[in-house]
Amino acid sequence: MKSRQNIFLIGPMGVGKTTIGRLLADRLGRHFYDTDRVVEERTGADIPWIFDVEGEAGFRRREQAVCAELAQEQALVIATGGGIVINEENRKAIRRDGIVIFLSATVDQLVDRTAKDTRRPLLQNDNPRNVIAEIFETRLPLYQELADITVATDRSAPRLLVNDILRQLDQHNENA
Numbered sequence: 001m002k003s004r005q006n007i008f009l010i011g012p013m014g015v016g017k018t019t020i021g022r023l024l025a026d027r028l029g030r031h032f033y034d035t036d037r038v039v040e041e042r043t044g045a046d047i048p049w050i051f052d053v054e055g056e057a058g059f060r061r062r063e064q065a066v067c068a069e070l071a072q073e074q075a076l077v078i079a080t081g082g083g084i085v086i087n088e089e090n091r092k093a094i095r096r097d098g099i100v101i102f103l104s105a106t107v108d109q110l111v112d113r114t115a116k117d118t119r120r121p122l123l124q125n126d127n128p129r130n131v132i133a134e135i136f137e138t139r140l141p142l143y144q145e146l147a148d149i150t151v152a153t154d155r156s157a158p159r160l161l162v163n164d165i166l167r168q169l170d171q172h173n174e175n176a
């Protein structure tokens with residue numbers, strides 16, 4: 001991978017952006033950032049607290065600032081929050097200088113992967129499955145519009161997916 005472009009991982013909650021992003025960064029010898037974690041560091045509070053106190057709008061403002069900041073760097077691997085694509089400024093910043101990897105999965109998989117984790121405020125309700133399905137449907141065109149590379153994560157473990165992503169990144173750069 002000779003390109004110095006940032007690599008952004010996008011996709012719905014629980015698809016594996018953080019898990020795969022960290023492994024991919026290791027394999028490429030690049031620095032890894034996760035926009036959710038950077039938002040928490042900058043705020044000095046976790047995401048549930050930000051949603052409670054500032055609402056989703058407050059979280060989105062913080063997320064936009066972090067997205068703009070990271071997009072100015074080079075050669076990073078950046079795992080994004082699942083909702084980063086709903087903001088047009090974020091989409092522009094990501095597209096401007098990024099290679100974008102869209103990770104997808106079935107709704108059933110997303111439900112399984114998010115079931116035990118209470119850190120996602122949008123899923124703390126009686127029917128997280130419906131929320132996941134609805135959110136995925138609304139955001140899918142945005143994920144697809146941004147994606148340079150799309151990877152289905154349903155049938156492979158993260159390490160194997162990273163091998164596949166590395167192959168696709170090489171092809172993408174040869175064609176660029």
Ligand SMILES: Nc1ncnc2c1ncn2[C@@H]1O[C@H](COP(=O)(O)OP(=O)(O)OP(=O)(O)O)[C@@H](O)[C@H]1O
Pocket residue numbers: 011012013014015016017018019020036079080081082113114120153154156157158161
């Ligand atoms: N390919 C995979 N197969 C099975 N489980 C996976 C896979 N990738 C990730 N997981 C598991 O799914 C869960 C969610 O993964 P992760 O936190 O990386 O998702 P995310 O896309 O970063 O979510 P969020 O948008 O909420 O930050 C974790 O428990 C992780 O171990």
Ligand SMILES: O=C(O)C1=C[C@@H](O)[C@@H](O)[C@H](O)C1
Pocket residue numbers: 012013036047080081082083084119120121122
């Ligand atoms: O899909 C979303 O809107 C979110 C996904 C998470 O990564 C966090 O950014 C937050 O919980 C909101």
Ligand SMILES: [Mg+2]
Pocket residue numbers: 017018019034036079080081
């Ligand atoms: Mg994550």
